[in-house]
Amino acid sequence: xxxxxxxxxxLGEINTNPPPGxxxxxxxxxxxNLWDVTMDGPQDSPYxxxxxxxxxxxxxxxxxxxxxxxxxxxxxxxxxxxxDKGAMCLGMLRADEWKPPNKIVDVLKLVRAVLAAPQPDDAxxxxxxxxxxxxxxxxxxxxxxxxxxxxx
Amino acid sequence: MxxxxxxxxxxxxxxxxxxxxxxxxxDFYCATxxxxxxxxxxxxxxxxxxxGLANLSLDLNGTPTVNAAAYIERDVELAHLPPLTLHMNxxxxxxxxxxxxxxxxxxxxxxxxxKLSELEQQVRSLxxxxxxxxxxxSYIDYLRQGAEQGFDLDQSADGCxxxxxxxxxxxxxxxxxxxxxxxxxxxxxxxxxxEPKKGVACYQLPKCGHVFCKSCLQDxxxxxxxxxxxxxxxxxxxxCGKSGPAVNGKIKRRKANSLHPRDLLAMGVDDQKVRRxxxxxxxxxxxxxxxxxYCPRTWCVGxxxxxxxxxxxxDLGTYxxxxxxxxxxxxxxxxxxxxxxxxxxxxxxEAALDSADRLAVCEKCSFAFCxxxxxxxxxxxxxxxPRNPNELSAEEKASYDYILANTSPCPTCNSPTQKAMxxxxxxxxxxxxxxxxxxxxxxxxxxPYQHYNKSGTDCYQRLWELEEGDDGxxxxxxxxxxxxxxxEVMAIEAAREAxxxxxxxxxxxxxxxxxxxxxxxxxxxxxxxxxxxVFARMxxxxxxxNAMAEAPQARQAGNARQRNPFPAQPRAxxxxxxxxxxxxxxxxxxLPARPALNNDERRQAELQRFLDMAERDExxxxxxxxxxxxxxxxxxx
Numbered sequence: 001x002x003x004x005x006x007x008x009x010x011l012g013e014i015n016t017n018p019p020p021g022x023x024x025x026x027x028x029x030x031x032x033n034l035w036d037v038t039m040d041g042p043q044d045s046p047y048x049x050x051x052x053x054x055x056x057x058x059x060x061x062x063x064x065x066x067x068x069x070x071x072x073x074x075x076x077x078x079x080x081x082x083x084d085k086g087a088m089c090l091g092m093l094r095a096d097e098w099k100p101p102n103k104i105v106d107v108l109k110l111v112r113a114v115l116a117a118p119q120p121d122d123a124x125x126x127x128x129x130x131x132x133x134x135x136x137x138x139x140x141x142x143x144x145x146x147x148x149x150x151x152x
Numbered sequence: 153m154x155x156x157x158x159x160x161x162x163x164x165x166x167x168x169x170x171x172x173x174x175x176x177x178x179d180f181y182c183a184t185x186x187x188x189x190x191x192x193x194x195x196x197x198x199x200x201x202x203x204g205l206a207n208l209s210l211d212l213n214g215t216p217t218v219n220a221a222a223y224i225e226r227d228v229e230l231a232h233l234p235p236l237t238l239h240m241n242x243x244x245x246x247x248x249x250x251x252x253x254x255x256x257x258x259x260x261x262x263x264x265x266x267k268l269s270e271l272e273q274q275v276r277s278l279x280x281x282x283x284x285x286x287x288x289x290s291y292i293d294y295l296r297q298g299a300e301q302g303f304d305l306d307q308s309a310d311g312c313x314x315x316x317x318x319x320x321x322x323x324x325x326x327x328x329x330x331x332x333x334x335x336x337x338x339x340x341x342x343x344x345x346x347e348p349k350k351g352v353a354c355y356q357l358p359k360c361g362h363v364f365c366k367s368c369l370q371d372x373x374x375x376x377x378x379x380x381x382x383x384x385x386x387x388x389x390x391x392c393g394k395s396g397p398a399v400n401g402k403i404k405r406r407k408a409n410s411l412h413p414r415d416l417l418a419m420g421v422d423d424q425k426v427r428r429x430x431x432x433x434x435x436x437x438x439x440x441x442x443x444x445x446y447c448p449r450t451w452c453v454g455x456x457x458x459x460x461x462x463x464x465x466x467d468l469g470t471y472x473x474x475x476x477x478x479x480x481x482x483x484x485x486x487x488x489x490x491x492x493x494x495x496x497x498x499x500x501x502e503a504a505l506d507s508a509d510r511l512a513v514c515e516k517c518s519f520a521f522c523x524x525x526x527x528x529x530x531x532x533x534x535x536x537x538p539r540n541p542n543e544l545s546a547e548e549k550a551s552y553d554y555i556l557a558n559t560s561p562c563p564t565c566n567s568p569t570q571k572a573m574x575x576x577x578x579x580x581x582x583x584x585x586x587x588x589x590x591x592x593x594x595x596x597x598x599x600p601y602q603h604y605n606k607s608g609t610d611c612y613q614r615l616w617e618l619e620e621g622d623d624g625x626x627x628x629x630x631x632x633x634x635x636x637x638x639x640e641v642m643a644i645e646a647a648r649e650a651x652x653x654x655x656x657x658x659x660x661x662x663x664x665x666x667x668x669x670x671x672x673x674x675x676x677x678x679x680x681x682x683x684x685x686v687f688a689r690m691x692x693x694x695x696x697x698n699a700m701a702e703a704p705q706a707r708q709a710g711n712a713r714q715r716n717p718f719p720a721q722p723r724a725x726x727x728x729x730x731x732x733x734x735x736x737x738x739x740x741x742x743l744p745a746r747p748a749l750n751n752d753e754r755r756q757a758e759l760q761r762f763l764d765m766a767e768r769d770e771x772x773x774x775x776x777x778x779x780x781x782x783x784x785x786x787x788x789x
Contacts, residue, residue, distance in 0.1 A: 009346045063344060064372050081616065092390070096383065096579070099390040100372060101343030121598055124615065126605035
């Protein structure tokens, strides 16, 4: 019960004052544990101009357990798995690092920060991370191509 | 003049400004007022034992001239001190001709006498300065301001207020009670339920000062303790423990403040839950310590008593837990030990072998035993040798099998790990090492994923395999997770095969012996009988005539190797043997049915083979290693 109240509260806060470049709504009217987020690619990053659909699942133990975040839009990024899941497992989203006072707003801010500045040392796609580190131009090019292809 | 009394007017005014002013019931012109002392900057107070203070009370400057006598200093910062009581008496000639009579009192006598009289005298000079008018309000204001400054007590030569140790308890209690009272009146925003709550419903962690509401804290910690998630019993604030400044870049990230059971009790977590937490935490530490020995009684298996991990007291609030900083230093020192093979710890455990330190007492059943040979305590002077735990109980066997089949050990600390969900990059719950769940390889924490991106390796592109956990899943391509104590499984498999061959050979030899027709009746005799038998057989060989020359040689060889065919104890009685026996009992899963030979039969057969070889003058080819050895010594950790 307490969890629902908190989620409602967060949802209210996030809708009155959404983080930059994010639009949030519930995926289904009657399920407050499933959020749909549309995030604009940050300026000055290869993702600019793209619209990324991110789904957030709030576990029933939320906020005691971290939310699970998946990119529904394919994205070429070292920290997002390049498969049909589009999973992201980073920093505060890890089960052992998650702390209940963290909010979805903070999570979205983190995601946007990671989009703007990938963290190749904490990558799930080491190949992409390697390219990001060694051949930044090629990386930017592929990322932009993918934006055009998938994120329009 | 008589109908207008300035004294009455002043007291009236004062009582409307300070409603807590209490007029004297007997003398109309007397009143008392309590002046709270809560310095803006907490006052540093040093408590000295009474001997040190003998000099101190004589010293008028308030600077103690304590000589080199040993004493323990305790410096404490107090934000709240007991209030000053101001007694005011307005004489008849006040305010024109006489100053007010004031007397100051401090509860617990915490304010030095000299200071009190200094403050008392101030009223006269104020009265003079202000032109002998109504002065009480100004004086009270002066006192309050002084209190705000801590009466400049920290400006003394010591930089702190020095008090006898006897006052310590009551002053500390007053300080914390007042703090709590102030806190209870505040409104806090709980970061978990995001609701504003009154301070009474909240709990502030004493070490780091973070505040959450009690019901959220209870929910979280109850849940974590039920799940056995000891590592998460720490301050919940995201920025707790992260701000630790790196000194010389040596201190990594500091851990978030771990909680004392006292805190958990104070925030309203059940006594039982807290006890479970303390128990788990202690057990974890015991298990992490390589020097811990366990009771050899199979029905007990409790850890031996150790001064480092005292038993949990009935009153959990008094439990002396290692603080998180202790933990860190512990970890650091063990890390050092690991690097350095000549570690003091190794030396320590060796030293334990020679002295009375071998005595261990089980904390559960109080059994006194030897930590080297695991038998009942034999006194300090008896010689003893390490012994394998003789056999495993059925439960242990089952656990062992399960661990073998369904877990992957951490490459650093060997803790069995099972994956419930997620990728195959694992971080050990016990030692925080990174490793691969599939192959058990240690991974570099800085770049763990490259392990899955080297083409040509076993785990290439397999980061997300078995994402839903491995429970009950069979790998389709046969390359998947198969209980990755891989090397142990392989070693056991190899041992099993070798044994099968050996048994087959033995059976063959036995068969040969039977057809030889000489020894059918004596197959199952005891060792001594068999030895007698050897000589009987030797005699027969001698009688055979053509073996005359070999006989002394054979006898010699037989004597020299006597220890091998007839070991003093049954061999291979270790854990591995127990496991193998257990597997054998489970029946032909791994092997086609074969005659189950017990040790005696095998030994008998082996001996038979040796004798046969001797007869053919081939005994040099006989290898004592063919007897099962207990070198394959597996243990459950």
